[in-house]
Amino acid sequence: MDGNRRWARNRALPRALGHKAGVEAVRRAVQACADAGIGWLTLFAFSSENWQRSADEVRDLTGLLRLYLRHEVSTLAKNGVRLRVIGERERFGRETMAAIAEAEAATAHNTRLNLTVALSYGARAEIAAATRALAAEVAAGTLDPAAIDEAAISARLSTSGMPDPDLIIRTSGEQRLSNFLLWQAAYAEFVFLDVLWPDFDAAHLDQALTEYRRRARRFGVGAG
Known part of the structure; x- marks a missing residue:
């Protein structure tokens, strides 16, 4: 979800207001996906590399995250949205971790839309963690190395139990x-939109979905 800072800079606004406008776009995207009958939505909200930003910006982002969790959980629950968080949540501290856990618990039984938010997430680190888990099981004698296949790796990723993405919008x-989602995106379709995230709305989602429906997905089989 790119463009919060540029959106604010283009309007001579403080950077924090760009991130706040980005949260409004999250609300619109979640509602639009639910209205479109989409069952799974994953939002890349904060990457593991984002910790390299200034301390002020990281503080703004994490504060906005806690505010979102505090005020949006009841709306998510009412609208049938289940929230999950993937990534290194422990890096956000105990207060934010507790807010995440409470939000996940409050929405755990919802089925209309599965909303996954990637926080302090990096796909290479995720794959490395899955590899370490497999290595530990082999070392403990509980896993035969010959049994390690794509399914075994997928089962140890943070997205275990989730379908691979069909469409990735940037x-x-x-x-x-x-x-x-480097592993999971092997056969995803990509749509690149020249719109800053705070301006993203249902029309942009529909534009991406229309493009997706035009694609012939062959999953490596070939043109036939």
């Missing part, structure tokens, strides 16, 4: 994955 004109 905003703000960027055209790269930026360490997002």
